Amino acid sequence: MNSALRIVSVALAAALLGGSTAAVVAHAQTRTQTATPAISYTQDGKLLYPKDYRSWVYLTSGMDMSYTEAAGAGDHHMFDNVFVNREAYAAYQKTGTWPDKTIFVLEARAGEQRGSINKKGLFQSEVMGREAHVKDTARFKSGWAFFPLNPDAPGAALPQTSACNVCHEQHGAVDTTFVQFYPTLQSKAAEMKTYSAAYLAEEAAAKVK
DSSP: OOHHHHHHHHHHHHHHHHHHHHHHHHHHHHHHHHOOOSOOBOTTSOBOOOTTGGGSEEEEEEESOOSSOOOOOTTOEEEEEEEEOHHHHHHHHHHSSOOTTOEEEEEEEEEESOBTTBOSSOEEEEEEEEEEEEEOTTTOTTSEEEEEOBTTBOBOOOOTTSHHHHHHHHHOSBTTBOGGGOTTTHHHHHHHTOOOHHHHHHHHHHHHO
């Protein structure tokens, strides 16, 4: 290749690379500008429904869980799927606890036994309900609040004295959240020593029995 052609080739490659870089930067800027915060409120403090929660980080699923000894509902089964916003998950992976503006969504779905080719076990079907657990220290006395979620309307926070708040404050493994049921998060809490004293005491008492 002669020198003239080599110069043209280098110039063309530089132009293409520059164009590609500019396109990537522009795309990233556009995504940043149009990103929707995980937590958004109405003017009167109601939580807007987070439509994209199923693209967040999936933490776990529970099946037929109950925090009391009450008998189950016979053939009725329920799955609970838990998601958390990506920013909070990334912070947890560094610190072992939850930053301000964390939001969990619990999605309850019916468990079905019969359907399609299934012969044994359970699978998930329609949504039976959703709720959010939000950390916002400027808004809530305890730092956290629970919101029932409805795709058609913003939800008002439950009172700070609600059973949900009280149960999580008394039994939550990390910062009033049930990390004890999120297996992929437990090693980080142990590493960073962020398990609550109340949770550790409960675990120690359970081992003695």
